[in-house]
Every structure is written in C-alpha cells, then in structure tokens.
Amino acid sequence: MNSRDIFRYSFQSIERSAGRTSLMLLAMAIGVAAVILLTGLGEAARRYVTNEFVSLGTNLVIVMPGKSETAGGAINASFTGSTRALTIEDAIATTRHANVVGVAPLVVGAATVQYSGLEREVPVYGATKDMLSIRKWRMAEGQFLSESDWTLATSICVIGSTVSEELFANSSPIGQWLRVGESRFRVIGVIGNTGTSMGVSTDEVVIVPVASAMTLFNTDSLFRLLVEANSRESIDSVRLFVSNTIKARHHGEEDVTVITQDAVLATFDDIFNVLTFAVAGIAAISLAVAGVLIMNVMLVAVSQRTAEVGLLKAVGAAPRQILAFFVAEAALLSLFGSLIGLGVGLAGSWIASRYFPSIDMRPPAWAVFAGVLVAIATGIAFGIIPAQRAAKLNPVEALAKAK
Amino acid sequence: MSQIELRNVQRIFSVGGEEVHALRDIDLKIGNGEYISLMGPSGSGKSTLLNLLGLLDRPSSGNYLLDGRDTTTLNDVEQAQARGGKIGFVFQSFHLVSRLTARENVELPLMLSGIPIAQRKSRVADLLAEMGLADRLDHRPDQLSGGQRQRVAIARATVTEPELILADEPTGNLDSKSGGEVIDILERLNANGKTLIVVTHDLDVGDRAHRKLKMVDGLLAKDLRSNAA
Structure with missing residues (x-):
C-alpha cells in the first residue's frame, strides 16, 4: 500500500x-x-x-533643561531647586565636535495665527536649519529655514500643510505675511505631510527661527536640544562631549539631562x-x-x-x-x-x-x-x-x- | 496435505475471573475445495472456531496449520498478510464501510495488499458485474438492498482470489430469496475450487453442504459427510 x-x-x-x-x-x-x-x-x-522614536531622527543625543534627582539631604540641599536655562549659546557650543553632524535647538509653544481674517490656534516651533534633516521632514513647497545666525530673530516662517490649506485655501502662501501672536512673519515654505510624530502632526505647526520663538514666548531657555551624531558608534562620545560642554558652560554644574535615543529604543x-x-x-x-x-x-x-x-x-x-x-x-x-x-x-x-x-x-x-x-x-x-x-x-x- | 489442520486446539476466555472453554481439544482436517457447514447452538463455539480459522484469533493451546504452515508462530504482520491473501470473510451484518461506494469497498483488500490502482479498478468492475451489480458500482451501502450488500461483501471477500471463504451466518439478515441468491453465489465459488465454510443456524442452508460439522459446548459433536458431491 x-x-x-x-x-x-x-x-x-x-x-x-x-x-x-x-x-x-x-x-x-x-x-x-x-x-x-x-x-x-x-x-x-x-x-x-x-x-x-525613529521619526524623531536617528543617532540623536537629546538634552533637556533641568536634572531629575532626589532633592534634600544635608549636603546637597543648597544646590537644588533652581534650573538654569539651556541657551542658544549652549547649543552653538555643542556644534564644535567632529562627530556632530547637526544641532537643532527647539522651542515649543502655542500661538494664534491669523491671515486675512482667518484665525487658528497652532503649535509653534522655534527651530534652525538642521531640524529639517534631523526630523526627516520634507518640503512640499518653498524652502526651510536657512543657515543663519541662531541668535537673530528674523521674521520668516514655515507652515504645515493643514495650516496652509486652512488659511490660504488654494492660493500659494509663499511670500504672504502671516500674523503669529503679536508679530508678523513672511511664509517661505510649506512642510509636506510626514505623518504624526510623538502625537503632533507636522501638518498643524508653524515653524519660526529659534530666536524669534524665544522672543514670541518670552523665554530664555530652549525646550530641547537635539544633537545628531554621524554614526551609531559615536553616539557615546558625542553624549559625553555635549554633557561636558554644557557642564563647563554652566560653571561645572550638571543641570541638564542628556539622554540618547539609542538607549531608549x-x-x-x-x-x-x-x-x-x-x-x-x-x-x-x-x-x-x-x-x-x-x-x-x-x-x-x-x-x-x-x-x-x-x-x-x-x-x-x-x-x-x-x-x-x-x-x-x-x-x-x-x-x-x-x-x-x-x-x-x-x-x-x-x-x-x-x-x-x-x-x-x-x-x-x-x-x-x-x-x-x-x-x-x-x-x-x-x-x-x-x-x-x-x-x-x-x-x-x-x-x-x-x- | 490438508489445507487446514487443527491439532488439539483449545480456546479459553476468562470472563469475570472464570475460565470459559470456548473450544476443547479440537482436531480437524479440511481439504482443498471442501464445502462445510458448521452448526450448533449459540455459545457452542462455532464462531470462535471460525475466527480461529480466519486468523482473527489465536488458540490458547494447540496448533493450527494453514497450507502446512503453523500459524501460531506468525507475527501480527504475517497474520494480516495471510488474512489478506488466503482468506475471504463474509459476515452476517455485511460490514461494508458505509461512507465508501460498492467499488471502493471491494477495492479495500487490494489497496491494503498494494495492487496498483489501474489494476484494481478493472478487477473490481469485472467482479461486481459477475455479481450482477454492474449498475451499482458507485452506490453507497445505504443505497443497496440487503442482498446487494451481501453480494458486494462476497465480491470483497473474493477479490484477492483466496483459497478459503469463511461465511458467518451469511443469510442471517436476508429474506429467503436474497439468502438463496447469496448461497448460490457461494456454492458457485466452491464449484470453482474454493474451500467454503459456512456457519449457520439455518438447517436448510446447513444441509446443502457436503460435510456437516456440529458443535456442542466447544466440542465437535458430529462430522457428517454426504455423498451428494
């Protein structure tokens, strides 16, 4: 059989x-x-x-102002309690390393934007040129913020596609003046649809130069500082460099938190x-x-x-x-x-x-x-x-x- | 040499701790081509004897020689091969596989012995035609009458060309007309040289055999040969 x-x-x-x-x-x-x-x-x-996490960018070292630690105790008591600002100058200092390929200071706030009678409440990012490559955004139209002095508060902005559609309907927003809060910014570009990242869609945002955002929100501290290393292997050395540089600039006090995306992932x-x-x-x-x-x-x-x-x-x-x-x-x-x-x-x-x-x-x-x-x-x-x-x-x- | 030779065969079952002697000291010789009826009251051991002859069961003691070979030394596989090649069973309740068609039922023994499918098909079709079932090849058992079912079962029993046909009450579930047809077919097989052993309660059926064995209480009580053959 x-x-x-x-x-x-x-x-x-x-x-x-x-x-x-x-x-x-x-x-x-x-x-x-x-x-x-x-x-x-x-x-x-x-x-x-x-x-x-990957949509945040790869090989990133992320700096946050403030240090999470346990306060109290006899010796340390006098040093805790105050958070020193993470400044644009700190950010500029971190660019001076061979393995650093991009530095993106970030300020985040919310403001009302206005164009010809239409109003919209949107998240506003203060950023610099490197943000585009670090966050892997694409431009749909026009251009992103160009390389310039980070401390200059210029009146230009880049808007998300939803903001563009809502306020400018079908006409091109490039070259138009948009009111953001109390100031006016000229639109130089529109960001393409890149989906959602950490809960915020780039379609909804308005991006202005970092110094302009600090003026707009009346702050002297960055929300985050993103430093991109040239490879996965150099992340550790970059992290050490960033940490030491900012510590030196803050009079030897470790008052920022430095994390690597790698470790989180x-x-x-x-x-x-x-x-x-x-x-x-x-x-x-x-x-x-x-x-x-x-x-x-x-x-x-x-x-x-x-x-x-x-x-x-x-x-x-x-x-x-x-x-x-x-x-x-x-x-x-x-x-x-x-x-x-x-x-x-x-x-x-x-x-x-x-x-x-x-x-x-x-x-x-x-x-x-x-x-x-x-x-x-x-x-x-x-x-x-x-x-x-x-x-x-x-x-x-x-x-x-x-x- | 006899086709079948039983020497001092005993079969003892233990039922609820008690030993029941189903067969006691059976000595029996059966030659090629004999036509034998095996009769006796219920519990006399005739079915047990038939199962032993068919290699479905083994004697508790004694020897059973089939074609001169002692079957008590065969292992399970050799026994199965002997059943498939030398012995054909016909049962009272037909024992057709209900989900298989007449053709597939008859094919079973050939399939088990490894005959290629093309050969199987033609042999089975010819055989069922001989049984008058040419137009019933693809019917299932529940689409056939009792007599037709028993004829399918006989076709299955003979498809491997065995020398020994064992029939256990082959007419027990049939009316007298289809019972008569079934006996006719079995006798025709015997006329062609096959040894035929029929267990029956029916005196008319039993009387037609050339040699009549009668069993009582596990013993062979009578062994009558008629000269009708």
Whole structure:
C-alpha cells in the first residue's frame, strides 16, 4: 500500500464526515489564527513605538533643561531647586565636535495665527536649519529655514500643510505675511505631510527661527536640544562631549539631562521582545488546546469506527496500516485547519490594518511559519494516541461491536 | 496435505475471573475445495472456531496449520498478510464501510495488499458485474438492498482470489430469496475450487453442504459427510 492510497482513504474519511471534520478544522483554524493575530498585534505595538522614536531622527543625543534627582539631604540641599536655562549659546557650543553632524535647538509653544481674517490656534516651533534633516521632514513647497545666525530673530516662517490649506485655501502662501501672536512673519515654505510624530502632526505647526520663538514666548531657555551624531558608534562620545560642554558652560554644574535615543529604543525593544514572546506563549496554549480537541475528536472517531477497524483487519490490514490511516487523517485535518487559520489570520490582520492604518498588524514571518508548523505537528502528535488505540483493537471484538 | 489442520486446539476466555472453554481439544482436517457447514447452538463455539480459522484469533493451546504452515508462530504482520491473501470473510451484518461506494469497498483488500490502482479498478468492475451489480458500482451501502450488500461483501471477500471463504451466518439478515441468491453465489465459488465454510443456524442452508460439522459446548459433536458431491 503506497502513501497515495493512505491519503486517499483518509481524505475520503474527512470528506464524507462533515460534522466531525468541520469541528476539527475549526479547532485548528482558531489556534493558528490566534497565533497570527496575537503575534501580529504584539509586533504592531513594537513597530508603532519604534517608529515614533525613529521619526524623531536617528543617532540623536537629546538634552533637556533641568536634572531629575532626589532633592534634600544635608549636603546637597543648597544646590537644588533652581534650573538654569539651556541657551542658544549652549547649543552653538555643542556644534564644535567632529562627530556632530547637526544641532537643532527647539522651542515649543502655542500661538494664534491669523491671515486675512482667518484665525487658528497652532503649535509653534522655534527651530534652525538642521531640524529639517534631523526630523526627516520634507518640503512640499518653498524652502526651510536657512543657515543663519541662531541668535537673530528674523521674521520668516514655515507652515504645515493643514495650516496652509486652512488659511490660504488654494492660493500659494509663499511670500504672504502671516500674523503669529503679536508679530508678523513672511511664509517661505510649506512642510509636506510626514505623518504624526510623538502625537503632533507636522501638518498643524508653524515653524519660526529659534530666536524669534524665544522672543514670541518670552523665554530664555530652549525646550530641547537635539544633537545628531554621524554614526551609531559615536553616539557615546558625542553624549559625553555635549554633557561636558554644557557642564563647563554652566560653571561645572550638571543641570541638564542628556539622554540618547539609542538607549531608549533598546529598552523598548527589550520590553517588546518579552511582550512578543508572552503573546506567542498565549498563542501556543491555544494551539495545545486545539491539539487536545483533535485528540478527543479522533478518539471518538476511533470508537465510532471500531467496526471499520475490525473489518480492515479482517481483510488484511496490518496494525501499521491502521496506524497510518488515522495518523494521516489527523495530519490532513491539521494541515487543512492550519491553512484555513492562516487565511483567517492574515485576512484578520489585513482588515485590522485597513481600519486602523496607524497600526501595522502584519504578523512576523517566523510566527506564521512556526504557527502553521507547530499546528500540524500538534495535530499529528495528538493523533498518534487515538491511532495507536485503533491499531491495537482486537479484530474479533471490534467486529462484534458493529451489531 | 490438508489445507487446514487443527491439532488439539483449545480456546479459553476468562470472563469475570472464570475460565470459559470456548473450544476443547479440537482436531480437524479440511481439504482443498471442501464445502462445510458448521452448526450448533449459540455459545457452542462455532464462531470462535471460525475466527480461529480466519486468523482473527489465536488458540490458547494447540496448533493450527494453514497450507502446512503453523500459524501460531506468525507475527501480527504475517497474520494480516495471510488474512489478506488466503482468506475471504463474509459476515452476517455485511460490514461494508458505509461512507465508501460498492467499488471502493471491494477495492479495500487490494489497496491494503498494494495492487496498483489501474489494476484494481478493472478487477473490481469485472467482479461486481459477475455479481450482477454492474449498475451499482458507485452506490453507497445505504443505497443497496440487503442482498446487494451481501453480494458486494462476497465480491470483497473474493477479490484477492483466496483459497478459503469463511461465511458467518451469511443469510442471517436476508429474506429467503436474497439468502438463496447469496448461497448460490457461494456454492458457485466452491464449484470453482474454493474451500467454503459456512456457519449457520439455518438447517436448510446447513444441509446443502457436503460435510456437516456440529458443535456442542466447544466440542465437535458430529462430522457428517454426504455423498451428494
């Protein structure tokens, strides 16, 4: 008897007992679909967070004014409590390093912008030329802030595409004068749609030179200072340089917080790896449940088909052949069940991605392969016990049971 | 050499801790092409004897020689091969696989012994045509009458060209007309040289055999040969 005959016989059994077959296919399909959807969800969460950070720019050293530390205690008490400003001069000082390819001081505020009677409340960024490359923004029209003296408060601005559409409708905003707060700025460019980054869409913002923003919001401190290193390897040396430079300029006091994006990303990566494995574990349990269900249904199938087994033995089937029939049947059921589950899982993640475009639920390839392979292996493994039971049946008793 | 030779065969079942002697010291020789009926009251051991002869069961002691070979030394696989090649079973309740068509049911023994599918198809079609079932090839058992089912079962029992046909109450579930047809077919097989052993309660059926064995309490009580053959 060749394997084609074995599979033909098993396939006929599957094909011609619809109730039992659909139950087992359902169990397997749910197991595999669960693996694909759950790991897809875990992966989507990881990708979402990673993207949020990468869209900030790569190889970044981020400086924030103020130091988080525990205040109090006898010795340190006199040094805490006041935060020194992070100034434009500090920012300029950090550009003087071979591995620094870009420095972007940032001031953030909100203001009312006005053009020919239309008003809109928008976030306003004070920035410099390097912000464009560091944040990977693209220009839709005109140009971005050019290289100039950072301490000069010039009256030019770059606007987001939504601001442009709302205030200027279909006409070009380039060269027009826009009122921002109490001052007037000439529009020199429009930023293209770059999606959302850390919750703020660039479509909504107005960007002015950093010194202009400090005047506008009457502040002497930057909100953030972004320093870009030329490579991942030089991040540490740049961080040290930035930290030391600002410390020296602040009379030896470490009153700023310097973090690297790398470290933050690595932490999140760790967290999401654990999360993905936890999700895979849950999925594995659902596969095991599917396997147990297959075993139970196969056991019922064997006892329902006792007479058939007896007959097969009477017409010359060896125990191994009976075993082969039932294992092949379990294998076919798991195969078809996993393929259905694969279809359902992929369709599910596709539909989810359609309705929630910001969440990319594509499952990782390893999860798809592992899910299907483990499902088939589970089905076969759990099919072996019932098959052995069938193979060991006493033919005389099996035949007697039929009546 | 006899086709079948039983020497001091015993079969003991233990039922609820008690030993039941289903067969006691059976000595029996059966030659090629004999037509034998095996009769006796319920529990006399005739089915047990038939199962032993069909290699579905093993004697508790004694020897069973089939074609001169001691079957008690065969392992499971060799027993299965012997069942598939040398022995054809016909059962009272037909034992057709309900989801398979007549053709597929008859194909089963050929499939198990590894005959290629093309050969199977033609042999099965010819055989079912001989049984008067040429237009029933693709019918399932539940679409066939009792007599038709038993003819499918006989086709299945003979498709591997066995030398020994064992029939356990072959007419037990049939009306007298289809029962008569089934006996006719079995006798035709015997006329072509196959050994035929029929277990039956039906005296008319039993009387047609050339050699009549009667069992009582696990013993062979009578062994009558008629000269009708």
